[in-house]
Amino acid sequence: MTLRPGTELLTTERLVLRRMRSSDFGFFARIQADPEVALYIGHGRPRTVDESLLWLNATVSSYENLGLGQLAVARKSDGALLGRCGLSPLLIEIEAGARTAPRCWWSREEVPEDARVSFERELGWTFAREHWGHGYAGEAARSVLAYAREVLALPRIVSVVQRENVRSHRVAARLGGVPDTAVELMGKIMDLYEWPGRVAET
Numbered sequence: 775m776t777l778r779p780g781t782e783l784l785t786t787e788r789l790v791l792r793r794m795r796s797s798d799f800g801f802f803a804r805i806q807a808d809p810e811v812a813l814y815i816g817h818g819r820p821r822t823v824d825e826s827l828l829w830l831n832a833t834v835s836s837y838e839n840l841g842l843g844q845l846a847v848a849r850k851s852d853g854a855l856l857g858r859c860g861l862s863p864l865l866i867e868i869e870a871g872a873r874t875a876p877r878c879w880w881s882r883e884e885v886p887e888d889a890r891v892s893f894e895r896e897l898g899w900t901f902a903r904e905h906w907g908h909g910y911a912g913e914a915a916r917s918v919l920a921y922a923r924e925v926l927a928l929p930r931i932v933s934v935v936q937r938e939n940v941r942s943h944r945v946a947a948r949l950g951g952v953p954d955t956a957v958e959l960m961g962k963i964m965d966l967y968e969w970p971g972r973v974a975e976t
């Protein structure tokens with residue numbers, strides 16, 4: 775859910791972040807079919823309608839099943855949907871062995887039997903092309919990061935960014951991230967950012 779039960783919204787100066795619903799499908803199917811938006815997410819190709827449908831269903835299920843998930847990001851002033859931002863599960867190999875970089879996977883089902891993994895929460899962001907360059911991704915990500923630390927009290931939060939994804943590296947850097955580790959995801963070497971979490975006060 776990323777948001778705790780009973781919490782419906784995160785708000786920032788210009789944005790509202792909320793759980794996705796089925797009526798958001800048209801927007802997300804459109805942006806995920808845009809080659810420029812899709813280039814550095816997952817397999818990198820524009821998503822078909824079926825792929826986006828599976829993705830939205832999995833996202834909504836992850837609210838319940840994993841207590842995590844990507845949130846829809848809308849503009850406060852007019853309610854327009856802009857993109858998504860939130861926490862997704864990521865399993866990272868604890869010992870890379872002879873490999874140059876530890877492998878990671880999005881779900882437990884993908885992890886090979888012989889791999890030992892740590893369960894991490896990955897902070898991600900994706901916005902419609904027409905809404906790039908306004909600081910929306912950074913504003914949304916900053917609020918999810920603060921919520922993850924201060925309310926969810928997660929021990930750490932990570933982000934995985936493809937080497938060529940310059941805009942995404944800039945978002946992570948503006949959040950104070952430093953890419954100090956390489957990981958392998960979907961057969962590609964990527965940069966891992968790590969933000970320390972915080973234990974909630976009792």
Ligand SMILES: CC(C)(COP(=O)(O)OP(=O)(O)OC[C@H]1O[C@@H](n2cnc3c(N)ncnc32)[C@H](O)[C@@H]1OP(=O)(O)O)[C@@H](O)C(=O)NCCC(=O)NCCS
Nearest residue numbers: 811814899900901906907908909910911912934935941942
């Ligand atoms: C990654 C992505 C979200 C970054 O979008 P973005 O618009 O560059 O990032 P932000 O929303 O933080 O905006 C920052 C830019 O807005 C500008 N900006 C304008 N008004 C601003 C404001 N009020 N506040 C902050 N920044 C502002 C900043 O100067 C900055 O521009 P610069 O990077 O050219 O210096 C976007 O490129 C995207 O959706 N890509 C496709 C999906 C993807 O790759 N996701 C990430 C996978 S790891």
